[in-house]
Amino acid sequence: MEDLQQQLGVRFTDDGLLTRAFVHRSFIHEHPERSGIRESNERLEFLGDAVLNFLTASWLYERFPERTEGELTHLRAALVKTKTLAGFSRELDLSRHIKISRGEDTPIARNRSALLADVFEALLGAIFLDQGLDAVRAFVSPFLERHIEAVLNGTAEIDYRTKLQEQAQSIFNYTPTYRMVAVAGPDHEREFTMEVLINDERYGVGVGLSKQSAAQAAAKAALTRIQEPDESPADMR
Template identity: 35%
Template sequence: MSNTSITALESALQYKFQNHQLLIEALTHRSCKKSYNNERLEFLGDAVLDLLVGEYLFKKFPLAQEGELSKLRACIVNEKGFMKIAQSIDLGDHILISQSEENNKGRHKASILSNAFEALIGAIYLESHLQCVQKIVNRLLEMNYARIDLDSLFMDYKTALQEITQARFGQIPVYTLIAESGPDHKKSFEISLSIDGKIYAQAKGNSKKDAQQKCAKIALEQLERNL
Protein backbone atom coordinates (compact mmCIF):
# COMPACT_ATOMS: atom_id res chain seq x y z
CA MET A 1 0.00 0.00 0.00
CA SER A 2 1.60 3.28 -1.10
CA ASN A 3 2.06 6.36 1.05
CA THR A 4 -0.15 8.24 -1.40
CA SER A 5 -2.97 5.75 -0.85
CA ILE A 6 -2.58 5.95 2.94
CA THR A 7 -2.60 9.76 2.86
CA ALA A 8 -5.71 9.86 0.66
CA LEU A 9 -7.63 7.51 2.96
CA GLU A 10 -6.51 9.35 6.10
CA SER A 11 -7.66 12.60 4.53
CA ALA A 12 -11.09 11.14 3.74
CA LEU A 13 -11.42 9.80 7.28
CA GLN A 14 -9.89 12.91 8.88
CA TYR A 15 -7.82 10.54 10.98
CA LYS A 16 -4.07 9.78 10.96
CA PHE A 17 -3.07 6.19 11.66
CA GLN A 18 -0.31 5.57 14.18
CA ASN A 19 0.23 1.98 13.03
CA HIS A 20 0.25 1.61 9.25
CA GLN A 21 0.57 -2.17 9.49
CA LEU A 22 -2.75 -2.25 11.35
CA LEU A 23 -4.30 -0.19 8.54
CA ILE A 24 -2.88 -2.58 5.93
CA GLU A 25 -4.35 -5.53 7.82
CA ALA A 26 -7.74 -3.81 7.91
CA LEU A 27 -7.66 -3.43 4.13
CA THR A 28 -6.35 -6.90 3.26
CA HIS A 29 -9.00 -9.24 1.88
CA ARG A 30 -8.63 -12.97 2.54
CA SER A 31 -8.21 -13.60 -1.19
CA CYS A 32 -4.66 -12.22 -0.90
CA LYS A 33 -3.63 -15.48 0.86
CA LYS A 34 -1.35 -13.69 3.31
CA SER A 35 -0.65 -14.68 6.91
CA TYR A 36 -3.17 -12.02 7.95
CA ASN A 37 -6.44 -10.55 6.64
CA ASN A 38 -9.15 -8.19 7.85
CA GLU A 39 -11.66 -10.74 9.17
CA ARG A 40 -10.78 -10.36 12.88
CA LEU A 41 -10.85 -6.57 12.64
CA GLU A 42 -14.14 -6.84 10.76
CA PHE A 43 -15.60 -8.79 13.70
CA LEU A 44 -14.50 -6.07 16.12
CA GLY A 45 -15.61 -3.18 13.91
CA ASP A 46 -19.05 -4.71 13.48
CA ALA A 47 -19.60 -4.62 17.25
CA VAL A 48 -18.23 -1.07 17.55
CA LEU A 49 -20.44 0.22 14.74
CA ASP A 50 -23.53 -1.47 16.16
CA LEU A 51 -22.95 0.42 19.42
CA LEU A 52 -22.01 3.79 17.91
CA VAL A 53 -24.80 3.90 15.31
CA GLY A 54 -27.21 2.96 18.09
CA GLU A 55 -25.93 5.77 20.31
CA TYR A 56 -26.05 8.24 17.43
CA LEU A 57 -29.71 7.42 16.76
CA PHE A 58 -30.56 7.38 20.48
CA LYS A 59 -29.32 10.96 20.85
CA LYS A 60 -30.66 12.21 17.51
CA PHE A 61 -34.20 10.96 18.14
CA PRO A 62 -34.94 11.47 21.87
CA LEU A 63 -38.67 10.78 21.39
CA ALA A 64 -38.36 7.63 19.26
CA GLN A 65 -39.44 4.31 20.74
CA GLU A 66 -37.22 1.24 20.90
CA GLY A 67 -38.91 -0.39 17.91
CA GLU A 68 -38.35 2.59 15.62
CA LEU A 69 -34.74 3.00 16.77
CA SER A 70 -34.11 -0.67 16.04
CA LYS A 71 -35.55 -0.33 12.53
CA LEU A 72 -33.50 2.80 11.85
CA ARG A 73 -30.31 1.09 13.01
CA ALA A 74 -31.08 -1.99 10.90
CA CYS A 75 -31.38 0.26 7.83
CA ILE A 76 -27.84 1.58 8.37
CA VAL A 77 -26.01 -1.32 10.05
CA ASN A 78 -26.06 -3.71 7.14
CA GLU A 79 -24.01 -4.58 4.09
CA LYS A 80 -25.60 -2.02 1.80
CA GLY A 81 -25.50 0.75 4.41
CA PHE A 82 -21.79 0.24 5.06
CA MET A 83 -21.07 -0.09 1.35
CA LYS A 84 -22.61 3.36 0.85
CA ILE A 85 -20.31 4.86 3.49
CA ALA A 86 -17.30 2.97 2.10
CA GLN A 87 -17.97 4.37 -1.37
CA SER A 88 -18.18 7.91 0.02
CA ILE A 89 -14.53 7.69 1.13
CA ASP A 90 -13.41 5.76 -2.00
CA LEU A 91 -12.46 2.79 0.16
CA GLY A 92 -12.54 0.45 -2.83
CA ASP A 93 -9.49 2.20 -4.26
CA HIS A 94 -7.40 1.17 -1.24
CA ILE A 95 -8.53 -2.42 -0.56
CA LEU A 96 -5.89 -5.12 -1.11
CA ILE A 97 -7.36 -8.03 -3.07
CA SER A 98 -6.07 -10.86 -5.24
CA GLN A 99 -5.80 -10.53 -9.01
CA SER A 100 -8.66 -12.99 -9.51
CA GLU A 101 -10.88 -10.93 -7.20
CA GLU A 102 -9.76 -7.81 -9.04
CA ASN A 103 -10.85 -9.40 -12.32
CA ASN A 104 -14.15 -10.27 -10.66
CA LYS A 105 -14.83 -6.58 -9.85
CA GLY A 106 -14.12 -7.20 -6.18
CA ARG A 107 -13.50 -3.52 -5.45
CA HIS A 108 -17.17 -2.84 -6.19
CA LYS A 109 -18.69 -5.78 -4.31
CA ALA A 110 -20.96 -4.82 -1.44
CA SER A 111 -19.63 -7.56 0.83
CA ILE A 112 -15.96 -6.66 0.35
CA LEU A 113 -16.56 -2.91 0.77
CA SER A 114 -18.77 -3.38 3.81
CA ASN A 115 -16.35 -5.79 5.51
CA ALA A 116 -13.39 -3.51 4.84
CA PHE A 117 -15.23 -0.56 6.34
CA GLU A 118 -16.02 -2.56 9.48
CA ALA A 119 -12.38 -3.66 9.71
CA LEU A 120 -11.21 -0.07 9.28
CA ILE A 121 -13.39 1.06 12.18
CA GLY A 122 -12.10 -1.86 14.24
CA ALA A 123 -8.51 -0.79 13.54
CA ILE A 124 -9.17 2.83 14.53
CA TYR A 125 -10.85 1.66 17.73
CA LEU A 126 -7.86 -0.52 18.65
CA GLU A 127 -5.29 2.26 18.36
CA SER A 128 -7.33 5.21 19.64
CA HIS A 129 -10.43 5.32 21.85
CA LEU A 130 -14.21 5.04 21.49
CA GLN A 131 -14.77 8.81 21.50
CA CYS A 132 -12.39 9.21 18.56
CA VAL A 133 -14.18 6.52 16.56
CA GLN A 134 -17.53 8.02 17.47
CA LYS A 135 -16.50 11.38 16.02
CA ILE A 136 -15.50 9.72 12.73
CA VAL A 137 -18.64 7.57 12.53
CA ASN A 138 -20.96 10.49 13.34
CA ARG A 139 -19.37 12.63 10.63
CA LEU A 140 -19.70 9.83 8.05
CA LEU A 141 -23.33 9.28 9.01
CA GLU A 142 -24.12 12.98 8.65
CA MET A 143 -22.30 13.05 5.32
CA ASN A 144 -24.13 10.03 3.87
CA TYR A 145 -27.53 10.37 5.50
CA ALA A 146 -28.54 14.02 5.31
CA ARG A 147 -32.05 12.89 6.19
CA ILE A 148 -32.50 10.01 8.59
CA ASP A 149 -36.01 8.62 9.02
CA LEU A 150 -37.76 5.38 8.13
CA ASP A 151 -39.21 6.69 4.86
CA SER A 152 -35.95 8.07 3.44
CA LEU A 153 -33.82 5.11 4.56
CA PHE A 154 -36.25 2.53 3.25
CA MET A 155 -36.58 4.42 -0.01
CA ASP A 156 -32.89 3.77 -0.64
CA TYR A 157 -33.59 0.06 -1.22
CA LYS A 158 -36.36 0.57 -3.77
CA THR A 159 -34.58 3.38 -5.57
CA ALA A 160 -31.27 1.51 -5.68
CA LEU A 161 -32.98 -1.65 -6.98
CA GLN A 162 -34.87 0.26 -9.65
CA GLU A 163 -31.66 1.90 -10.88
CA ILE A 164 -29.93 -1.49 -11.14
CA THR A 165 -32.82 -3.26 -12.88
CA GLN A 166 -33.28 -0.45 -15.39
CA ALA A 167 -29.58 -0.58 -16.24
CA ARG A 168 -29.31 -4.38 -16.32
CA PHE A 169 -32.71 -5.48 -17.60
CA GLY A 170 -34.27 -2.33 -19.04
CA GLN A 171 -37.22 -2.90 -16.69
CA ILE A 172 -38.42 -1.89 -13.24
CA PRO A 173 -39.37 -4.34 -10.44
CA VAL A 174 -42.99 -5.47 -10.15
CA TYR A 175 -44.44 -5.80 -6.63
CA THR A 176 -47.44 -8.11 -6.24
CA LEU A 177 -49.64 -8.54 -3.16
CA ILE A 178 -49.85 -12.28 -2.41
CA ALA A 179 -51.77 -12.31 0.84
CA GLU A 180 -53.25 -10.06 3.49
CA SER A 181 -54.12 -11.26 6.98
CA GLY A 182 -54.80 -10.19 10.55
CA PRO A 183 -57.23 -7.74 12.19
CA ASP A 184 -57.47 -4.14 10.98
CA HIS A 185 -55.26 -2.82 13.77
CA LYS A 186 -52.54 -5.40 13.12
CA LYS A 187 -52.51 -6.27 9.43
CA SER A 188 -49.83 -8.39 7.78
CA PHE A 189 -49.05 -8.15 4.08
CA GLU A 190 -47.11 -10.61 1.94
CA ILE A 191 -45.53 -9.23 -1.23
CA SER A 192 -43.56 -10.84 -4.05
CA LEU A 193 -41.08 -9.02 -6.25
CA SER A 194 -40.41 -10.02 -9.83
CA ILE A 195 -38.06 -8.69 -12.50
CA ASP A 196 -38.58 -9.60 -16.13
CA GLY A 197 -41.09 -12.25 -15.09
CA LYS A 198 -38.77 -13.95 -12.59
CA ILE A 199 -39.56 -13.85 -8.85
CA TYR A 200 -36.55 -12.59 -6.87
CA ALA A 201 -38.03 -12.08 -3.42
CA GLN A 202 -41.00 -12.64 -1.15
CA ALA A 203 -41.51 -10.96 2.22
CA LYS A 204 -44.06 -10.02 4.87
CA GLY A 205 -44.52 -6.66 6.56
CA ASN A 206 -46.96 -4.72 8.73
CA SER A 207 -47.71 -2.54 5.69
CA LYS A 208 -47.47 -2.99 1.94
CA LYS A 209 -44.65 -0.47 1.87
CA ASP A 210 -42.72 -2.29 4.58
CA ALA A 211 -43.07 -5.62 2.74
CA GLN A 212 -42.01 -4.01 -0.55
CA GLN A 213 -38.89 -2.55 1.06
CA LYS A 214 -37.96 -5.94 2.51
CA CYS A 215 -38.40 -7.50 -0.93
CA ALA A 216 -36.23 -4.81 -2.52
CA LYS A 217 -33.48 -5.42 0.04
CA ILE A 218 -33.52 -9.19 -0.60
CA ALA A 219 -33.47 -8.71 -4.37
CA LEU A 220 -30.63 -6.18 -4.16
CA GLU A 221 -28.48 -8.58 -2.16
CA GLN A 222 -29.22 -11.40 -4.61
CA LEU A 223 -28.31 -9.27 -7.63
CA GLU A 224 -25.10 -8.07 -5.98
CA ARG A 225 -24.05 -11.65 -5.21
CA ASN A 226 -24.49 -12.48 -8.89
CA LEU A 227 -22.32 -9.63 -10.17
Protein backbone atom coordinates in the same frame (compact mmCIF):
# COMPACT_ATOMS: atom_id res chain seq x y z
CA MET B 1 -1.57 4.79 2.69
CA GLU B 2 -0.52 8.38 3.35
CA ASP B 3 -3.12 9.79 0.96
CA LEU B 4 -5.82 7.64 2.53
CA GLN B 5 -4.99 8.86 6.03
CA GLN B 6 -5.28 12.45 4.83
CA GLN B 7 -8.60 11.68 3.18
CA LEU B 8 -9.95 9.96 6.30
CA GLY B 9 -8.68 12.69 8.61
CA VAL B 10 -7.16 10.02 10.86
CA ARG B 11 -3.43 9.79 11.54
CA PHE B 12 -2.57 6.21 12.51
CA THR B 13 0.12 5.43 15.04
CA ASP B 14 0.27 1.86 13.73
CA ASP B 15 0.09 1.95 9.93
CA GLY B 16 -0.09 -1.84 9.94
CA LEU B 17 -3.62 -1.72 11.34
CA LEU B 18 -4.77 0.49 8.49
CA THR B 19 -3.14 -1.79 5.92
CA ARG B 20 -4.71 -4.89 7.47
CA ALA B 21 -8.19 -3.34 7.29
CA PHE B 22 -8.01 -3.66 3.50
CA VAL B 23 -6.56 -7.18 3.20
CA HIS B 24 -9.09 -9.71 1.89
CA ARG B 25 -8.52 -13.32 2.89
CA SER B 26 -8.04 -14.31 -0.76
CA PHE B 27 -4.93 -12.12 -0.86
CA ILE B 28 -3.44 -13.98 2.12
CA HIS B 29 -4.09 -17.33 0.45
CA GLU B 30 -2.46 -16.13 -2.76
CA HIS B 31 0.53 -14.48 -1.04
CA PRO B 32 1.29 -16.56 2.08
CA GLU B 33 4.91 -15.44 1.94
CA ARG B 34 4.16 -11.69 1.66
CA SER B 35 6.29 -9.97 4.29
CA GLY B 36 4.36 -7.99 6.88
CA ILE B 37 0.91 -9.18 5.76
CA ARG B 38 -0.02 -12.31 7.68
CA GLU B 39 -3.63 -11.67 8.60
CA SER B 40 -6.77 -10.68 6.71
CA ASN B 41 -9.20 -8.00 7.82
CA GLU B 42 -11.78 -10.45 9.18
CA ARG B 43 -10.94 -9.99 12.87
CA LEU B 44 -10.94 -6.21 12.46
CA GLU B 45 -14.30 -6.49 10.71
CA PHE B 46 -15.67 -8.47 13.68
CA LEU B 47 -14.47 -5.79 16.08
CA GLY B 48 -15.62 -2.90 13.91
CA ASP B 49 -19.09 -4.39 13.59
CA ALA B 50 -19.46 -4.46 17.38
CA VAL B 51 -18.10 -0.92 17.79
CA LEU B 52 -20.37 0.40 15.03
CA ASN B 53 -23.48 -1.17 16.52
CA PHE B 54 -22.71 0.29 19.94
CA LEU B 55 -21.93 3.77 18.63
CA THR B 56 -24.97 3.80 16.36
CA ALA B 57 -27.24 2.76 19.23
CA SER B 58 -25.70 5.42 21.48
CA TRP B 59 -25.98 8.08 18.77
CA LEU B 60 -29.64 7.25 18.11
CA TYR B 61 -30.44 7.20 21.84
CA GLU B 62 -29.13 10.75 22.22
CA ARG B 63 -30.43 12.00 18.87
CA PHE B 64 -34.03 10.79 19.29
CA PRO B 65 -35.05 10.91 22.97
CA GLU B 66 -38.73 10.56 22.02
CA ARG B 67 -38.34 7.32 20.05
CA THR B 68 -39.31 3.93 21.47
CA GLU B 69 -36.97 0.95 21.75
CA GLY B 70 -38.60 -0.66 18.73
CA GLU B 71 -38.25 2.48 16.62
CA LEU B 72 -34.61 2.89 17.60
CA THR B 73 -33.93 -0.74 16.70
CA HIS B 74 -35.47 -0.19 13.26
CA LEU B 75 -33.39 2.95 12.67
CA ARG B 76 -30.19 1.22 13.76
CA ALA B 77 -30.85 -1.68 11.39
CA ALA B 78 -31.27 0.77 8.50
CA LEU B 79 -28.04 2.58 9.36
CA VAL B 80 -25.77 -0.45 9.77
CA LYS B 81 -27.07 -2.76 7.05
CA THR B 82 -24.76 -3.93 4.28
CA LYS B 83 -26.14 -1.62 1.60
CA THR B 84 -25.73 1.46 3.80
CA LEU B 85 -22.17 0.64 4.84
CA ALA B 86 -21.23 -0.13 1.24
CA GLY B 87 -22.50 3.33 0.35
CA PHE B 88 -20.23 4.85 3.00
CA SER B 89 -17.29 2.95 1.49
CA ARG B 90 -18.15 4.26 -1.96
CA GLU B 91 -18.23 7.82 -0.65
CA LEU B 92 -14.65 7.31 0.51
CA ASP B 93 -13.64 5.34 -2.61
CA LEU B 94 -12.25 2.59 -0.38
CA SER B 95 -12.42 -0.10 -3.07
CA ARG B 96 -9.21 1.09 -4.72
CA HIS B 97 -7.23 0.30 -1.55
CA ILE B 98 -8.46 -3.29 -1.12
CA LYS B 99 -5.83 -6.02 -1.45
CA ILE B 100 -7.52 -8.96 -3.16
CA SER B 101 -6.31 -11.99 -5.10
CA ARG B 102 -5.64 -11.61 -8.82
CA GLY B 103 -8.28 -14.22 -9.58
CA GLU B 104 -10.99 -12.15 -7.87
CA ASP B 105 -9.70 -8.70 -8.75
CA THR B 106 -12.30 -7.31 -11.15
CA PRO B 107 -14.21 -4.00 -11.06
CA ILE B 108 -17.41 -5.89 -10.26
CA ALA B 109 -15.78 -7.88 -7.43
CA ARG B 110 -14.20 -4.78 -5.91
CA ASN B 111 -17.56 -3.04 -5.85
CA ARG B 112 -19.61 -5.82 -4.28
CA SER B 113 -21.66 -4.36 -1.46
CA ALA B 114 -20.74 -7.16 0.97
CA LEU B 115 -17.01 -6.62 0.41
CA LEU B 116 -17.27 -2.84 0.77
CA ALA B 117 -19.36 -3.11 3.94
CA ASP B 118 -16.81 -5.51 5.45
CA VAL B 119 -13.97 -3.11 4.65
CA PHE B 120 -15.80 -0.19 6.24
CA GLU B 121 -16.31 -2.20 9.44
CA ALA B 122 -12.68 -3.35 9.40
CA LEU B 123 -11.59 0.28 9.05
CA LEU B 124 -13.64 1.19 12.12
CA GLY B 125 -12.02 -1.68 14.00
CA ALA B 126 -8.58 -0.41 13.02
CA ILE B 127 -9.39 3.15 14.12
CA PHE B 128 -10.71 1.81 17.44
CA LEU B 129 -7.54 -0.15 18.19
CA ASP B 130 -5.25 2.69 17.15
CA GLN B 131 -7.14 5.77 18.38
CA GLY B 132 -9.90 4.61 20.73
CA LEU B 133 -13.68 4.85 20.86
CA ASP B 134 -13.94 8.64 20.68
CA ALA B 135 -11.99 8.70 17.41
CA VAL B 136 -14.36 6.16 15.86
CA ARG B 137 -17.33 8.20 17.10
CA ALA B 138 -15.93 11.37 15.52
CA PHE B 139 -15.28 9.54 12.26
CA VAL B 140 -18.60 7.74 11.88
CA SER B 141 -21.05 10.32 13.28
CA PRO B 142 -21.09 12.50 10.12
CA PHE B 143 -22.05 9.45 8.05
CA LEU B 144 -24.91 8.66 10.43
CA GLU B 145 -26.08 12.27 10.45
CA ARG B 146 -26.14 12.49 6.66
CA HIS B 147 -27.92 9.18 6.17
CA ILE B 148 -30.52 9.41 8.92
CA GLU B 149 -32.56 11.98 7.00
CA ALA B 150 -32.88 9.59 4.06
CA VAL B 151 -33.98 6.85 6.45
CA LEU B 152 -36.59 9.08 8.09
CA ASN B 153 -37.85 10.34 4.73
CA GLY B 154 -38.14 6.84 3.35
CA THR B 155 -35.62 7.51 0.58
CA ALA B 156 -32.69 5.54 1.98
CA GLU B 157 -33.34 2.66 -0.40
CA ILE B 158 -32.80 4.88 -3.44
CA ASP B 159 -29.06 4.70 -4.00
CA TYR B 160 -28.73 5.98 -7.55
CA ARG B 161 -24.96 5.54 -7.64
CA THR B 162 -25.26 1.83 -6.86
CA LYS B 163 -28.10 1.39 -9.36
CA LEU B 164 -26.12 3.18 -12.06
CA GLN B 165 -23.01 1.13 -11.36
CA GLU B 166 -24.95 -2.11 -11.70
CA GLN B 167 -26.56 -1.03 -14.98
CA ALA B 168 -23.37 0.44 -16.45
CA GLN B 169 -21.41 -2.73 -15.77
CA SER B 170 -24.21 -4.90 -17.11
CA ILE B 171 -24.92 -2.89 -20.27
CA PHE B 172 -21.57 -1.27 -21.12
CA ASN B 173 -19.10 -3.36 -19.07
CA TYR B 174 -17.71 -0.12 -17.62
CA THR B 175 -17.71 1.32 -14.11
CA PRO B 176 -19.00 4.93 -13.90
CA THR B 177 -16.57 7.63 -12.80
CA TYR B 178 -17.46 10.95 -11.19
CA ARG B 179 -15.83 14.33 -11.60
CA MET B 180 -16.50 17.66 -9.94
CA VAL B 181 -16.96 20.35 -12.58
CA ALA B 182 -17.94 23.39 -10.51
CA VAL B 183 -18.22 24.80 -7.00
CA ALA B 184 -20.25 27.93 -6.33
CA GLY B 185 -21.49 29.96 -3.38
CA PRO B 186 -19.97 31.15 -0.09
CA ASP B 187 -18.15 28.78 2.27
CA HIS B 188 -21.21 28.24 4.46
CA GLU B 189 -23.50 27.50 1.49
CA ARG B 190 -21.47 25.68 -1.14
CA GLU B 191 -23.18 24.24 -4.22
CA PHE B 192 -21.37 21.45 -6.04
CA THR B 193 -21.81 20.31 -9.63
CA MET B 194 -20.72 16.77 -10.48
CA GLU B 195 -20.75 14.84 -13.74
CA VAL B 196 -20.75 11.09 -14.25
CA LEU B 197 -18.95 9.46 -17.15
CA ILE B 198 -19.20 5.98 -18.61
CA ASN B 199 -16.33 5.03 -20.90
CA ASP B 200 -15.36 8.74 -20.98
CA GLU B 201 -18.84 9.78 -22.18
CA ARG B 202 -20.81 12.16 -19.97
CA TYR B 203 -24.13 10.57 -19.05
CA GLY B 204 -25.39 12.85 -16.30
CA VAL B 205 -24.84 16.09 -14.40
CA GLY B 206 -26.08 16.82 -10.89
CA VAL B 207 -26.08 19.70 -8.42
CA GLY B 208 -26.17 19.43 -4.63
CA LEU B 209 -25.09 20.96 -1.35
CA SER B 210 -22.43 18.25 -0.96
CA LYS B 211 -20.29 16.28 -3.38
CA GLN B 212 -22.18 13.14 -2.39
CA SER B 213 -25.64 14.57 -3.08
CA ALA B 214 -24.46 16.08 -6.37
CA ALA B 215 -23.04 12.72 -7.43
CA GLN B 216 -26.33 11.03 -6.54
CA ALA B 217 -28.19 13.58 -8.66
CA ALA B 218 -25.80 12.98 -11.55
CA ALA B 219 -26.29 9.22 -11.26
CA LYS B 220 -30.07 9.68 -11.25
CA ALA B 221 -29.83 11.76 -14.42
CA ALA B 222 -27.62 9.11 -16.04
CA LEU B 223 -30.10 6.35 -15.19
CA THR B 224 -32.88 8.36 -16.82
CA ARG B 225 -30.74 8.81 -19.93
CA ILE B 226 -29.94 5.10 -20.14
CA GLN B 227 -33.64 4.27 -19.83
CA GLU B 228 -34.47 6.85 -22.53
CA PRO B 229 -31.84 6.07 -25.18
CA ASP B 230 -33.24 8.45 -27.80
CA GLU B 231 -31.12 11.22 -26.29
CA SER B 232 -27.45 10.36 -26.71
CA PRO B 233 -24.69 11.25 -24.22
CA ALA B 234 -23.22 13.62 -26.79
CA ASP B 235 -26.35 15.78 -26.52
CA MET B 236 -25.23 16.78 -23.03
CA ARG B 237 -21.95 18.32 -24.10
